[in-house]
């Protein structure tokens with residue numbers, strides 16, 4: 001039979017020497033490798049106490065921004081949903097009523113806005129499509145969860161909490 005490569009080896013079933021049978025050189029060699037690694041620079045980090053520095057273009061959890069007066073920027077135009085390649089965004093639009101001008105910047109707003117984070121691929125196209133400066137991807141990591149339903153992020157998790165920094169790169173997650 002013609003061989004495809006020249007990497008084949010003939011296996012010799014030779015008798016082991018006494019030293020080989022004792023496994024001492026092999027154990028010693030293995031321990032030397034372990035000891036050598038103890039003094040090498042660690043490549044792992046102790047997350048979550050320690051956090052790795054992210055790339056400047058890292059895209060994490062979304063935020064629906066408010067303006068300087070604390071009003072929601074989103075006008076429920078749907079452009080983010082249309083541009084989303086994963087079809088992860090859904091929303092229900094509503095009309096702003098009299099007396100709600102301090103809550104919503106535009107006459108139309110998103111009464112319901114949801115992102116399915118299990119579908120999202122964090123491409124950032126929603127951010128680019130938004131004409132109202134309303135949606136941004138922050139540097140915040142997506143927390144793990146055991147329940148799939150907890151990955152449907154509604155306005156309660158997406159809208160920027162009042163009193164936090166408006167800039168997505170300096171946005172600090174809300175803690176009660």
Ligand code: SF4
Nearest residue numbers: 084120121123124126
């Ligand atoms: S980041 Fe991309 S995949 Fe995720 S919601 Fe926005 S457009 Fe859709």
Ligand code: SF4
Nearest residue numbers: 074075077078080130
């Ligand atoms: S986030 Fe922007 S693009 Fe999406 S519905 Fe709101 S205003 Fe439109």
